[in-house]
Amino acid sequence: MHSIHLICTTHAENGMCSSSELLKLFKQIEPEVIFEELPPSFYEKFYIAKRQSNLETSAIIMYLKSAQFRHVPVDFEDIPSETFFQNYKKLISKVEGSLNRNGFDFRNLIDQKRNYTYSYGFSFINSDDCMRINDGIYGAxxxxxxxxNDENFKEIFNCWNDVNEKRENVMLQNIYDFSKRYEYKKAIFMIGHAHRKSIISKIKDCNESQEIKLNWIY
Structure with a gap:
């Protein structure tokens, strides 16, 4: 049976949410495969040239020193332009600076999430409590x-949602396709914690519609 542990992460270190703590989870689970939220074309700059790194890739590089496993980038290659990310940052800055209830809720929830992540690490960001905070942030x-009621901000918000929807679908399809071709007993799929609610919902749909059934462990 293909068993996959879903581990939600942050891409930057914050207290107990660190590459060394993630490494401990790897050693606990002992996966034969690690699926990464990374486009395949990024493999060279993260692992060969090592021009770039994040919390997850740092943990994988450390784990490679003591274990043999396959690490498989599964994110989609249609990477949005820098303008796309800059526009989303403008939207977030607008919400963060708002003096109404939305701005207050956003700032308060972001602070809560940052503090809890620092203190409790992966146990928090993989919890229902974190998912509820993320729901509140998204709602704000x-x-x-x-x-x-600004058409430009509406378009930015909708584009952001569309891109993440496509990315999640592609990542899961890539995992299921890999699992049809290769045997393994234990794997890990790492993805940013903001995707947790949506990805769990999609996993349930995939296990009903896909030819192969995977044993997901949350």
């Missing part, structure tokens, strides 16, 4: 976009 952004 959505409410602010609706209240601003």
């Amino acid at each position: 952004i959505q409410n602010e976009v609706q209240e601003l």
Whole structure:
């Protein structure tokens, strides 16, 4: 049976949420495969040239020193332009600076999440409590976009949602396709914690629609 542990992460170190703590989880689970939230074309700069790194890739590089496993980038290659990310940052800055209830909720929830992540690490960001905080953050952004009634911000918000929807679908399809071709007993799929609610919902759909059934462990 193909068993996959879903581990939600942050891409930057924050207290107990660190590459060394993630390494401990790897050693606990002892995966034969690690699926990464990384486009395949990024493999060279993260692992060969090592021009770039994040929390997850640092943990994988450390684990490679003591274990044999396959690490498989599964994110999709249609990477949005820098303008796309800059526009989203403008939207977030607008919400963060808002003096209404949306701005207050956004700032308060971001602070809570940062503090809990620092203190409790992966146990927090893989919890329902973190998922509820992320729901609140998303709700504050959505409410602010609706209240601003600005077509530009609406388009940015919708584009962001569309891109993440496509990315999640591609990542899961790549995992299922790999699992049809290769045998393994234990794997890990790492993805940013903001995707947790959506990805769990999609996993349930995939296990009903896909030819192969995977044993997901949350």
